[in-house]
Amino acid sequence: MKAFYIVEPFKLEMREIDKPKLKSSEDVLVQVMRGGICGSDMHNYHGVSSGIAYPLIAGHEMAGKVVEVGENAKDFAPGDHVIMNPVIACGECYPCSIGRENVCENLKARGAHHDGCFSEFIVINRNRLHKISKEISWDIAALVEPFTIAGHSTSLANVHEGDVVYIAGAGPIGICIAMVCKMLGATVIISDLVQERLDLAKIQGADFIVNSNMNSVEQVLMDNDLHGITVAIDAAGVPEIFVSFFDLVLPAGRIVSLGFSDKPVPFKQVQITKKELSIFGSRLSANQFPRVIEWFEKGLIDPRPLISNIFDFDDAAKAIEEVDKNPSTNCKVLLKFKD
Numbered sequence: 429m430k431a432f433y434i435v436e437p438f439k440l441e442m443r444e445i446d447k448p449k450l451k452s453s454e455d456v457l458v459q460v461m462r463g464g465i466c467g468s469d470m471h472n473y474h475g476v477s478s479g480i481a482y483p484l485i486a487g488h489e490m491a492g493k494v495v496e497v498g499e500n501a502k503d504f505a506p507g508d509h510v511i512m513n514p515v516i517a518c519g520e521c522y523p524c525s526i527g528r529e530n531v532c533e534n535l536k537a538r539g540a541h542h543d544g545c546f547s548e549f550i551v552i553n554r555n556r557l558h559k560i561s562k563e564i565s566w567d568i569a570a571l572v573e574p575f576t577i578a579g580h581s582t583s584l585a586n587v588h589e590g591d592v593v594y595i596a597g598a599g600p601i602g603i604c605i606a607m608v609c610k611m612l613g614a615t616v617i618i619s620d621l622v623q624e625r626l627d628l629a630k631i632q633g634a635d636f637i638v639n640s641n642m643n644s645v646e647q648v649l650m651d652n653d654l655h656g657i658t659v660a661i662d663a664a665g666v667p668e669i670f671v672s673f674f675d676l677v678l679p680a681g682r683i684v685s686l687g688f689s690d691k692p693v694p695f696k697q698v699q700i701t702k703k704e705l706s707i708f709g710s711r712l713s714a715n716q717f718p719r720v721i722e723w724f725e726k727g728l729i730d731p732r733p734l735i736s737n738i739f740d741f742d743d744a745a746k747a748i749e750e751v752d753k754n755p756s757t758n759c760k761v762l763l764k765f766k767d
């Protein structure tokens with residue numbers, strides 16, 4: 429079968445490898461139907477993330493069809509449509525013991541520290557798979573994973589009706605978060621430096637867009653008689669923006685960090701204590717797949733407009749190069765393995 433590798437930073441290769449076999453009785457063999465290209469795949473291509481297992485089969489966003497199931501995986505059957513959770517956790521450490529496997533002490537994420545899903549077939553443990561209705565198209569099913577990231581960050585911050593949520597960064601994850609916040613009944617302000625991204629965020633329901641080249645969140649609050657920000661989410665990964673939230677949000681506000689910057693930035697302890705701010709780190713997701721699948725199945729979220737391009741799997745390298753060249757006009761690029 430074909431598998432698409434990031435051999436090392438900036439080196440992509442389609443290789444012919446053996447089709448994988450079930451190794452444990454809980455394993456399921458899945459035929460990959462769609463894959464989604466994510467910002468983190470691009471980071472692995474650029475070589476800017478640490479701990480990446482090169483040469484690596486890329487990809488962690490997948491929708492596929494069950495082909496074969498192990499003896500102890502009979503809750504799945506050939507033909508089932510499934511989504512993969514890319515988190516591989518040990519199940520034994522402290523975070524695992526309290527249901528937070530996404531920050532497992534021995535975490536391996538597929539498509540980063542472990543081979544990913546950009547291959548024609550993949551073997552996955554049954555506890556990493558979730559069924560999705562056959563009525564949901566493959567293109568939409570492939571978008572479940574990015575929405576689990578949005579589901580996770582918004583549930584950490586307990587986003588609910590009446591909140592005024594400010595999202596910094598209108599990339600794919602920022603827009604997914606905006607859509608989830610709208611569904612939960614919040615007012616959404618989203619900022620970016622790229623107008624095309626903001627235009628898409630607006631189409632997807634953001635109440636207010638802020639092009640940071642020309643405008644500020646404070647100005648939007650003033651112009652629209654909004655009292656203040658209750659939740660601020662850094663989906664841009666810019667540490668200066670993250671610490672600016674300490675002043676921006678209202679007392680008792682909640683702040684979420686999705687960035688991986690290791691650049692130090694100063695802040696004052698008093699900023700956090702005086703307003704009793706709650707600050708959350710949000711990484712991957714825990715317990716979100718069933719929730720997002722339900723949103724999709726009930727039609728509460730329609731992610732189709734996020735798909736900017738679909739490439740045949742054979743053209744995976746072209747797809748990566750396209751995202752690399754035109755990041756602002758490519759929100760979500762899919763790979764199509766099979767019709």
Ligand SMILES: [Zn+2]
Pocket residue numbers: 466467468488489573574
């Ligand atoms: Zn992703």
Ligand SMILES: [Zn+2]
Pocket residue numbers: 517518519520521522523524529532533534535
């Ligand atoms: Zn663990």
